Amino acid sequence: MRVFLVGEASTHRDDLTAGMDTHLRDRIEIVDLPREAAHDSVHDHLIAPDDIVVSLRMNRGGAPLPRMRMLHVPGAGLDGIDLKALDPDVVLCNVFEHEIPIAEFTLASMLEWEIDLAGMKRGFTPETWPDIYRERVPHGEIHGKVLLVLGYGRIGQAVAARAAAFGMVVLAVDPMLADKADPQNVAAEIAPPARLAELAARADYLVVTCPLTESSRGSIGRTVLKALGSEGVVINVSRAEIVDEDDLYVALTAGTIRGANLDVWYRYPKGSDDRVTPSQHDFHALPNVRATPHSSAWTRELSHRRYAVIAANIAALIRGEPLRNQVRTAR
């Protein structure tokens, strides 16, 4: 049995084997495939029905994906997989573990808007010390500020738990949990999506942590941004398209909102030669945008945790035991 690691996954061979015992390591052959194997059928003949593929993306533009035993996505999002083109006999699993680093990234972002450590450091030298000390400009606190989490799943709850420890007021919008009691007893209110603008009007920070679905796509547009207001900040750590690209750019340039942390983008490179820009607008050039390259979850610890889950799932598959995070069961 072969385990194909496609594109970025191939850099985690050590993380994967670290979670395997000798017996398992002897039974499998690990094979790297280039990033193009996610989008191009040229490597499909290598993949046998008994093999496992680890890849964030698998799409042939609608044409059938190769037969395999298991497709293990080494992330949470399934939007890179053409599910309709995947044979129903293929076991499909994903993996989480990213709520920890995403929550840390989100709190770091909110704290940076209030404190501006980078700005504090800039301009403070031994020579300027006496003047700087006398003329210190006070900064802000997240304590008492209002956080609105759009999507109260694993990530939203991880953000909320930490924010609550800082004394932030937590509001959430979630279609499944609306008007129910918060399982972790942190949110002051969980409202349905129809009330997003109303809650945004009370928020200092609007953090996007919901999945991209047909109903979440574009759900943050002109109306919600206007409600968030000139003191409000958008932090998107989920999928770019949940926030309307044009409306966001207009709101940021017009000062309708205070600013944004954008870690997810409207266009991603597909092959190695793809020179696509992250958006049709130059968000990077705006002084009130903190643009990062889809890095919020990207920690060393995340890979260790994720590939440990994948290794355990490969072992379980071989032994016929139950799998973790199985998205659909083979027919």
Add this chain to the structure above:
Amino acid sequence: MRVFLVGEASTHRDDLTAGMDTHLRDRIEIVDLPREAAHDSVHDHLIAPDDIVVSLRMNRGGAPLPRMRMLHVPGAGLDGIDLKALDPDVVLCNVFEHEIPIAEFTLASMLEWEIDLAGMKRGFTPETWPDIYRERVPHGEIHGKVLLVLGYGRIGQAVAARAAAFGMVVLAVDPMLADKADPQNVAAEIAPPARLAELAARADYLVVTCPLTESSRGSIGRTVLKALGSEGVVINVSRAEIVDEDDLYVALTAGTIRGANLDVWYRYPKGSDDRVTPSQHDFHALPNVRATPHSSAWTRELSHRRYAVIAANIAALIRGEPLRNQVRTAR
């Protein structure tokens, strides 16, 4: 009755009067004094025994301080006041409220060491996007890391409570609380100062939150820094002299420790013309030092909260009611 606001305090006249009713405002006269009035007796003849002085510092180099009714320090630290030179009839109060911003600053600092948002932003442009996205360098997490708090009072506990929400392991060193149960049930262990080096050896972050006393002065020196080790970071938000100036500089330049956030300094400007440098060493020039100008607590919200307490204490003093944070009772 006059209320003298010395130096920086004079910039908070609005914060002070915001917390006063009309009746109180009519009974007092608020007078600004320059920063020099803290160190120079030239303005002392203005201050009558019935007056109130609000000042972070009061020192005549050993000579007696002027008689007044109350000296209200608008901060927590009393090291700027020559207590022996203050008439025992003077009521002395201080004020806290800074544990919130200091804890936020400390968490922001730890998160920045792990995540490096500033570094993520740098170099990410529309043109570099495809390459940056493919070659993202993973960062770290504070989750699971070990925090050692030196001084488990208001500030240490505020830092610890937030750190625990991130899944950090919290250790504390405190002479008063050693070997007792943590009042907020967060620290895995509270040890006496004699065990500082032992606990430092287990820590990723050593945060200094104790007051400067004869026993805390220089308590972080060569031995503790060596124990902290090349992966360890010192964050000092208390008083510089708790960390030995020479030993810290050597440890930072030699790579004995990973780095430091230094928000407090070895030398402060006294008068307006004082061009003193913050240290005899050029900590600013070191790439592993994040130097900030004693700003960790310096928030807009802090001033609102603190001057509200001072206003309430002035009102209570006039009415003969109990005061908050009275350091010593008039004879």
